[in-house]
Amino acid sequence: MTAEPASARGLARRFARDWLAPQWRWLALGVVFSALTAAAAYGYAEITTRAVDWLKDGDPRVFTIAPAAILALVLLRSSALFWQTQANNIGVQRALIHLQHRLFEKLISGDFSRLQAAASGAYVSRFSNDVQLIREASLRVATNLARSSLTVAACVLFMLLKDWPLALLLIVVYPVAFWPVVRLGDRIRRTSRVAQEQAGELSSFLTEAFQGARTVKAYSLEGRQIDRARSAFEERARLYLRILRSKALVDPFLEVMGGVALAGLFAFAGWRALAGEASVGEVIGFITAIGVASPEVRALGTLNSVLNEGVAAADRVYQELDQPSRVVDRPGAQTNFRSSGLVEADQVVFSYPGGAERSSSVLNGFTFRAEPGAVTALVGPSGSGKSTVFNLLLRLYDADAGQFRLDGVDLRNLSLSSLRGCFALVSQDAFLFEGTIRDNILLGRPGASSDDVLRVAREAACHFIDEAPLGLETPVGEGGRNLSGGQRQRVALARALLSEAPILLLDEATSALDSESEALVQDALARVAGRRTIIVVAHRLATVRAADRIFVLSSGRVVESGRHEELIALGGRYAELASGQLT
Ligand SMILES: Nc1ncnc2c1ncn2[C@@H]1O[C@H](COP(=O)(O)OP(=O)(O)O)[C@@H](O)[C@H]1O
Ligand SMILES: [Mg+2]
CATH class of the missing domain: 1.20.1560.10 (ABC transporter type 1, transmembrane domain)
Structure with missing residues (x-):
């Protein structure tokens, strides 16, 4: 260590x-x-x-x-x-x-x-x-x-x-006598360190136990949790006893040493004093x-x-x-880039760092094109690399080979902030920060007017706001836990709509919505389309069937593309997915 x-x-x-x-x-x-x-x-x-x-x-x-x-x-x-x-x-x-x-x-x-x-x-x-x-x-x-x-x-x-003779004697004897106290101090601190680490484990165990209360109850795991808690408490008590025992030794030891020192001093110094020295x-x-x-x-x-x-x-x-950062601005990267919304991928190959044990890459020659103002959909089985495409578009990672382009410019020639300014992402987990609904929507474009916030909230089908007594000022709680999954997604969507980014990335962004709310969101997106490029990833084909173009992913590669009707007629992968969902 x-x-x-x-x-x-x-x-x-x-x-x-x-x-x-x-x-x-x-x-x-x-x-x-x-x-x-x-x-x-x-x-x-x-x-x-x-x-x-x-x-x-x-x-x-x-x-x-x-x-x-x-x-x-x-x-x-x-x-x-x-x-x-x-x-x-x-x-x-x-x-x-x-x-x-x-x-x-x-x-x-x-x-x-x-x-x-x-x-x-x-x-x-x-x-x-x-x-x-x-x-x-x-x-x-x-x-x-x-x-x-x-x-x-x-x-x-x-x-x-x-x-000086007495002083020299003390300088030699003193450190020897003090050595055990120093060692004891070391031991106390080492044990304290272990106790501290264990306290960390205990607190993460407790946090998990209480946060996971729903699962604990639903699966009747109380007994198991109680056993785990008991052994954690006992371990902690045992460590504490060790620390306390070492500590308890310190005072008696110091007492003994003080007495011995005093006795020795009187013996030696008293003798010298009586001898007149x-x-x-x-x-x-x-x-x-x-x-x-x-x-x-x-x-x-x-x-x-x-x-x-x-x-x-x-x-x-x-x-x-x-640690040096790998994804950084290149020298001379373009800073004031405004995209018209044309997104292309050209033979992109990518594996996650540290994922070397995988035999094949996550993206394997991924090629696609999203036209400005169009709705482009990516569909495919889970794990086929759809979210990975968004990760690379935002340059959370850089591609191993091939390139992504915005308006024909390689993403790596744009500064990170101007690149990310081109996108508004709504991800499946729809992360919200502690604060009010308004605070969270405003993150899309800080300084936007109240009217704009209300408008995008409506567009994103956030009707639940009207029923909440505090409306837009409703606190969402830590990580947004006061809201349901579908409500969080709609707030996240409103945030994305408020931003002026020319490209919307929706990653399973409506997966937790009921069909009625989703229909409303689809209408809103239809109104946005034309002005912005929309790239959607979705499992439900109802979400993508109206898209201008659908790309079907399999093992990190586009295997077919076209409109819904064309792909159904083709009778390939997409048709297979579609028939699975209809039956
Ligand atoms: N951060 C990561 N580190 C390593 N592997 C990952 C990471 N994220 C995703 N993967 C892997 O990459 C593959 C594609 O994941 P993803 O793009 O999330 O799929 P999809 O969104 O299509 O369901 C999966 O096999 C997944 O296990
Ligand atoms: Mg995904």
């Missing part, structure tokens, strides 16, 4: 340069406050030493200067700690906002095939888990590199100046210095593994960021 040390360092450096360096002002401010906290730590040890010696000598400064100095140091150190943390938080947070923004932009504008390939959960995890790991690592580096090391350095300096104040000063330095040493001890996790996460993020 973790990269090689050398490349891990390279990655950390790259990350720092790309994202943290622009925030150097905040991070530098953090270093300034870190230096103040370290200075205050030194001051603590110093004032403690003096106060104890004053006390021993009966010096009245012990109740004037000492309390005042301690209060001043507390004030300094606590406010410096706060501002140091804040400066780092702000710097790192800003860096991560830029990173998330860049990552989202890259993914959403990158290749469609990539977005399709991974389970969407993988991308969600880039934004939640990975960003969280990077945040922790960045904060820890920002904090520990400055504050912890400066504080430890100040405490060590104090001890060396006061009593150290003052009582110095012994107390040492204890203070160790107390201040301890949490910082602990933090430094676990820094490496936090950093490794952050680097592994940054590696995953960079893999997304570094």
Whole structure:
């Protein structure tokens, strides 16, 4: 999981340069406050030493200067700690906002095939888990590199100046004694990671269980789901117990160590003090210095593994960021292209990326022509490549061989945005975004007038709007789930009609409509035809029989074409499909 040390360092450096360096002002401010906290730590040890010696000598400064100095140091150190943390938080947070923004932009504008390939959960995890790991690592580096090391350095300096043999002894013994605590910390975090992943699985299981409630009920799957849930809950509880057990060990362990350290210190330092080589104040000063330095040493001890996790996460993020897009604008691509609506395909061959195990291509010499203003239909058995043709027309993928042309121009010579501006797609799933019906229709042409929205809604047979109390302002719910499949299709159709794209692509766009609504939609399309090119994919022959030209697809190739009557008379594939639907 973790990269090689050398490349891990390279990655950390790259990350720092790309994202943290622009925030150097905040991070530098953090270093300034870190230096103040370290200075205050030194001051603590110093004032403690003096106060104890004053006390021993009966010096009245012990109740004037000492309390005042301690209060001043507390004030300094606590406010410096706060501002140091804040400066780092702000710097790192800003860096991560830029990173998330860049990552989202890259993914959403990158290749469609990539977005399709991974389970969407993988991308969600880039934004939640990975960003969280990077945040922790960045904060820890920002904090520990400055504050912890400066504080430890100040405490060590104090001890060396006061009593160097004792200081050297501590510097050797201390890390050895601390090692088990550091290991324990590592174990807790590793278990936490597993628990975190398992929490992700649990939440996707729960989401699925509740979203699929209809199927669960209909097939009486409650028992099966309850069993699956029970084992997920038990697994989670088991992991939690492991984490809690490790955590429960930390405090007793620290207690023991603190006691041993105190005992050792008194033994050694007390002996030196009695021998006249150290003052009582110095012994107390040492204890203070160790107390201040301890949490910082602990933090430094676990820094490496936090950093490794952050680097592994940054590696995953960079893999997304570094991925080049394949479907891009060619240099010199035409940007202000307006199509008259002539669409042609010429000997197109295409296989889906990663679908290499298939023996034949999805499209195999696909050739067709849709005349401007005409209604052209693609029919064929499911899996014959009809939706694939639309994917290639929109350049969600590029053809392996052959070409698609708009008004005689190869699609790849047009910029992606001007190409996609030529098409309005209504797909079978008719995806709607959370918002109102009006919001969704307006996506076809933002800024269209209310009258236009109402007109296209009517044309797309959205009469259900008139019956809803909120009308066009009815919220569609997440993904449009408040609407039925047929209602969603009609809203999607209205959206397409509102757009001024010269070519309408309808992919099983009326498959969920009742025959009455479909007849209305057909009328609307008949009115649109003549002004726009319409290419329809449909299973139901009722939808395509009026088309100006029908292309019959089989295994990614056009096997016959003509008008409905001609194809029936031909007695081939189309006639076969038609007779299947009539009986
Ligand atoms: N994203 C994809 N990745 C790999 N194969 C795909 C993908 N989409 C479709 N296919 C395959 O391509 C073939 C044609 O699919 P499609 O064009 O959707 O058929 P149709 O729309 O005619 O039912 C099918 O065999 C399908 O399994
Ligand atoms: Mg399809």
